[in-house]
Amino acid sequence: MHSVETFRELQDEATEWRRYLHQHPELGYQVHDTARFVTEKLASFGINHIETGIAETGVVAVIQGEGGDGATIGLRADMDALPILEASNKPWSSQILGKMHACGHDGHTAMLLGAAKYLAGTRKFKGSVALIFQPAEEDGCGGQRMVQEGIMDRFGISQVFGMHNRPGMEVGKFAICDGPVAAALDEFDIIVKGRGGHAAHPYRTIDPIVVAAQIIVGLQTLVSRNTDPTESLVISVTKLHAGTAYNIIPDYAEMAGTVRTFLPSLRDFAERQIEACAQGIARGFGAEIEFRHRRLEPAMFNHTKGTNLAIKAARGLVGPVSVAEKIKPSMGSEDFAYMLEARPGAYIHIGNGPTASVHNPSYDFNDEALPYGIGYWVNLVETALAA
Numbered sequence: 001m002h003s004v005e006t007f008r009e010l011q012d013e014a015t016e017w018r019r020y021l022h023q024h025p026e027l028g029y030q031v032h033d034t035a036r037f038v039t040e041k042l043a044s045f046g047i048n049h050i051e052t053g054i055a056e057t058g059v060v061a062v063i064q065g066e067g068g069d070g071a072t073i074g075l076r077a078d079m080d081a082l083p084i085l086e087a088s089n090k091p092w093s094s095q096i097l098g099k100m101h102a103c104g105h106d107g108h109t110a111m112l113l114g115a116a117k118y119l120a121g122t123r124k125f126k127g128s129v130a131l132i133f134q135p136a137e138e139d140g141c142g143g144q145r146m147v148q149e150g151i152m153d154r155f156g157i158s159q160v161f162g163m164h165n166r167p168g169m170e171v172g173k174f175a176i177c178d179g180p181v182a183a184a185l186d187e188f189d190i191i192v193k194g195r196g197g198h199a200a201h202p203y204r205t206i207d208p209i210v211v212a213a214q215i216i217v218g219l220q221t222l223v224s225r226n227t228d229p230t231e232s233l234v235i236s237v238t239k240l241h242a243g244t245a246y247n248i249i250p251d252y253a254e255m256a257g258t259v260r261t262f263l264p265s266l267r268d269f270a271e272r273q274i275e276a277c278a279q280g281i282a283r284g285f286g287a288e289i290e291f292r293h294r295r296l297e298p299a300m301f302n303h304t305k306g307t308n309l310a311i312k313a314a315r316g317l318v319g320p321v322s323v324a325e326k327i328k329p330s331m332g333s334e335d336f337a338y339m340l341e342a343r344p345g346a347y348i349h350i351g352n353g354p355t356a357s358v359h360n361p362s363y364d365f366n367d368e369a370l371p372y373g374i375g376y377w378v379n380l381v382e383t384a385l386a387a
């Protein structure tokens, strides 16, 4: 088990990679230059098993240990940026107007590359490591597609691990929990169809705006009156569009929102009851609704064995007081959930210091965190695949 000091010598180089990636952000599946950069670096480390074009632009590289046969563990980094106009004012700011690495995936990629360089140079483990560089985390499909394209079976991966930076947590600290980590994500659209008319004569209309307002309140009571308070359900109405003028009651109102849950039973309940609630309220006012619901990412669960391994690796790097082992799960979502559905493993948070929050135009990944992330990956591999 190494302390972070072992990895300081990789910091300057990893910082260069990170800032290069930061200057050249790409979105979704269009991470062509990023994937090329990753592939070139991996090859320069002497890694000869590299597969590209998985889920369009994903890359998986395999490093074999020198300790003999053993299992293969997967380490995953995401590569995509966000459609945000950068306002960090850093010298290495985005060179592409309207795109920026505002979630730190540039840092995640640089940390996994740093670990790849170290592991390819030392190979003090048995079995193999599969380095997974995925596209399209932000729109929530890249991880799913890599799993659908069979990476777990193809590379014989038996456990898989992920990591995300966390602004507001000190550099050199880690945080994790066993069990639920991130919530399932669903989206819904409701169109309320009323009957428009002159705003001075509302009794001759069916006002879809009033109906929409009742539905919004009704949906909140699904959370407060129909859900066990010890279980978690979030329903947020995030869009409401209706009308064109001061004196016209419109024909229809459109609304949309997001649903977050951990339990499959609550996820089913929310889907059913949001429609039933909107339907019932609309009917009561003589209106009709059109309802659409989409299930996006599943909830993400850390597995006990993987969590314990992750804790051991992080503790070895920074000491036990710097590893929070029982953090609260987040109602946010993360598409690494698909990989943890396919294989056991764990997802850990790494401190990014007092930076702006992720998805904020002023955010920047903290390069001081690089040796910690690299060291965590190396300790994890050498612990999970101890020769």
Ligand SMILES: [Zn+2]
Binding pocket: 102, 103, 138, 358, 359
């Ligand atoms: Zn993000």
Ligand SMILES: [Zn+2]
Binding pocket: 103, 104, 105, 137, 164
């Ligand atoms: Zn992210």
